[in-house]
Amino acid sequence: MTRDQAIIDSFVTMADNLVADFDVVDLLTGLADRCGSVLGVSAVGVMLASPTEHLRLVASSSDAMRVVELFELQSQEGPCLDAYRTGRQIGRERLQPGTDRWPLFSPVALEAGFEWVLALPLRLRETVIGALNLFSAAGHSIDERDIVVAQGFADLATISVLQHGAAMESQRINVQLNEALTSRIRIEQAKGVVAERAGIDIPEAFSRLRNYARSHNLRLTDVAEAAIDNTLDSDAWTSPAPPNS
Secondary structure, three states, X not given: OOHHHHHHHHHHHHXXXXXXXXXXXXHHHHHHHHHHHHHOOOEEEEEEEOOOOOEEEEEEOOHHHHHXXXXXXXXXXXXXXXXXXXXXXXXXXXXXXXOOOOOOHHHHHHHOOEEEEEEEEEEEOOEEEEEEEEEEEOOOOOOHHXXXXXXXXXXXHHHHHHOOOOOOOHHHHHHHHHHHHHHHHHHHHHHHHHHHHHOOOHHHHHHHHHHHHHHOOOOHHHHHHHHHHOOOOOHXXXXXXXXXX
């Protein structure tokens, strides 16, 4: 499959998932995975703003990126925050140690193996609800064509969260964002539960939860709740996830 075919396939598949009562966290996780695969970058993440306008990490394609983005939120400094605050693209930026722009964020990202960053706001007209972040390792810069494709993924992420891709009432937007953030917390708890029960690492635990949800046509959030409540079928964590799940 060519890159252009992969891009088209990704957009068509993601759009097909925009059905009633879809799982926001699962969809955004899939979007991050597909975006990273199509563009060949090291990691992709999605942050959403809570009703109090504080960013929270909702999806990430790698644990290394997750740690860096959590540090970014804690230090309140970095490309994702800038993209959200300004509503504008940040990057294509090559990180350098000892620079004035992100003196706290840059060393942590570089230590994790990331050298290039790009952050795009998730926005619908004047409403900014979060940001899409792309991190790339040394030797792989992000070109103009990549930015165009990344913007397409950012727009799709925005539409996914807002569901109908149109102006929505402020109260409904806040409910959608709050549900996504609450779901993420429960899923993180479930990953820890499954990892402990099965004696596996966190990424594998997450893959098994996602695979079980998909194979049984269940919402990832509901599967996570069952794992936490100890009512989930043991097959969910004893069966290894297939590749690329």
